[in-house]
Amino acid sequence: MIRLSANLGFLWAELPLQVAIRAAADAGFEAVEFHWPYHLTAAELKAALNAAGLPALGINTVRGNVQAGENGLAALPGREAEARAAIDQAFDYGAAIRARNVHVMAGFASGPAARETYLGNLSHAADRAALEGMNVLIEPLNSRDAPGYFIQTADAAADIIAALGRAEVRMMFDCYHLQIMQGDLTRLYQRMAPMVGHIQFAAVPGRGAPDEGEIAYDRLLPALAALGYDGFFGAEYRPAGPTSESLGWMRAFR
Structure with missing residues (x-):
């Protein structure tokens, strides 16, 4: 069974x-996920989730000084206090x-x-996760979009x-990033399955809707589910226009 989540960092970003x-x-997603929703209070966001009936x-975590090009804090020596505050x-x-x-x-x-x-800050995050009944995700980002990011491969x-x-x-197993860095996604997932906490997807190479590009997600996602993945698949792509006009792929995937 394919359960789909909308990453609202990219989808419906115009709203x-x-x-x-x-x-x-309304589009049929069964969950949502966010990048940085902190401009809303948690109470405001929870009310919207409750009204929509979505988990x-x-x-x-926040990226740090975005104007200076920062993209996270947890692996930066000397920035431990800021990193743990963000966590x-x-x-x-x-x-x-x-x-x-x-x-x-x-x-x-x-x-x-x-x-x-990074290990020290993740240990702090794991303590918080244990306390809250949550999980910590770490995500490899590809070297084309995020050159110099601390984790670039599933093996790292x-x-x-x-x-x-x-x-x-x-591990956040983002098919977009990992196809660019490693490819062979089905076998890569098989190797990493015990560590995978969430899967995301977008077209490669353009990060558009998943019915474009070089990955046949209509076959890949069911294959990953058949290998035992029972979580949500997070659609984290950049629509070429209004998000509502980019959703034709959902029918084929299901």
């Missing part, structure tokens, strides 16, 4: 977030809206010091997860 949640429900799958903010907010996951963004960094910093994420040894920390 106020509360309206986008309702639009996702929230996850939110991201606490995300878990406080996520718990209030009953989100299942917090994606802890690593940022642009490399080397042993960054790895130790798996190494971090194994080093932590915390059941609360799992």
Whole structure:
């Protein structure tokens, strides 16, 4: 069974977030997920979720100084206090809206010091996740869109997860990023399945609707479900126009 989630960081981005949640429900999505919904209070967002009858799958930690090009804080040596404040903010907010996951963004960094910093901050996030009954997600980002991001492959994420040894920390298996970096997605998922906490998808190479590009998602998503994945598949693509006009793929996928 294919259950679909709308990532409202990209889908219906032209609408106020509360309206986008309702639009996702009306379109037939069974869950939603967010990037940075913090401009709304948690109470406002929870009310919109309740009204639409949709669960929230996850939110991201803040990126840091976006104007300076930052894309996460958790792997940046010397920024531990900011990183942990961002983690606490995300878990406080996520718990209030009953989100299942917090994606802890690593940022642009490399080397042993960054790895130790990241492990320490993820340990803090895992403690919060255990307290709240939630999970931590870490996500490889491709080197074309995010050059220098600390985690760029599924194997790098798996190494971090194994080093932590915390059941609360799992991998965001984003087919878009991982196709660009590694490909062979079915076998890659088979290798990573015990660590995968959520799957996202978008067309490659353009990150548009999933019925474009080089990946046959109408076959891939059922194949991943047949391999045992029983979670939601998160549509995280950039529509070429109004989101409502980009949803023809949903019928074929189901």
